[in-house]
Amino acid sequence: MARILALDTSTEACSVALKLDDQVLEDFRLVPRKHTQLLLPMIEGILAEGGVKLSDLDGIAFANGPGSFTGLRIATGVVQGLAFGANLPVIPVTTLETMAFTLFRERFAHYIIASLDARMGEVYWAAYHWNGQGFDCLAEPEVIAPDQVALINPIPDADWVGAGNGWQLLDQFSPVMQSLLQQTYADLLPKAGDIARLAELYWQQGKTVRAEDAMPVYLRDNVAFKKGEGPHGKK
Helix, strand or coil, X not given: CCEEEEEECCCCEEEEEEEECCEEEEEEEECCCCHHHHHHHHHHHHHHXXXXXXXXXXXXXXXXXXXXXXXXHHHHHHHHHHHHHHCCCEEEECHHHHHHHHHHHHHCCCEEEEEEEEECCEEEEEEEEECCCXXXXXXXXXXXXXXXXXXXCCCCCCCEEEECHHHHHHHHCCHHHHHHEEEEECCCCCCHHHHHHHHHHHHHCCCCECHHHCCCCCCCCCCCCCCCCXXXXXX
C-alpha cells in the first residue's frame, strides 16, 4: 500500500487528503475563491495530522481536470512545486472519474455518468463502469451542451446514476438522457480522499508522471472569452 498526498481545487471546494496505507485523512471545505490562501496551510495541517513529511510519501496526486481554469492552475502549480522539491512522482486523476468513484464507494453504483457545470451553456461529462478492479471509460470526457450529451450504444438494463453539479441542469439534458438515469447526485463534488484512493490504484499500475509533466486538462480550448462570445469564438 502507498502513502499518498492528494489535493483538489477544481471546483468551489478545496480539499486535501493523506492516504497512509489503509487510513485516509481528509480536509474538505467549500470555500469559493479562497483556494490560493488555504491550500498550502491545509496541506501542512494534514501532513502534521498524519505525522509525516513529504519525503515519507510515495507520491502526490491531484485532480487535473476538467474544472475551474483558475483552480486547475493553482493545483498544478502547487503539486509541481511540492513534487519537484521532494523528488516524488505525480499521479493525475480526473475530476469526473473521482466523482464516479465516490458513488461506487458510497452507493455501490457501477454505471455512473459524471458531469460538472462548465458554464457558458455547457457541461463536462464522461461515463464509467466499475469492472471490479477499476473503471472502464465508456464515454471519454468532453465539454458539450447538455442537450448534446448522449451515450452511444448504452448497455441494456444498466442502472445508471448521475454524479456532479452538471446534473443541476437536468432539465436541459435530452429526454433520453433524463430517462436513462435512475438517480442523480447533483450536490456531489470531487473530494481529495477519493482522489487519493484512486491514485493508489494508478500508482500500483505505474500511471505516474514527473513533476514537470503534471499538466491540467481543460477540455475547452479557450480559457476566456469576450462578452457575447461562445466557447468557439463565435458570436
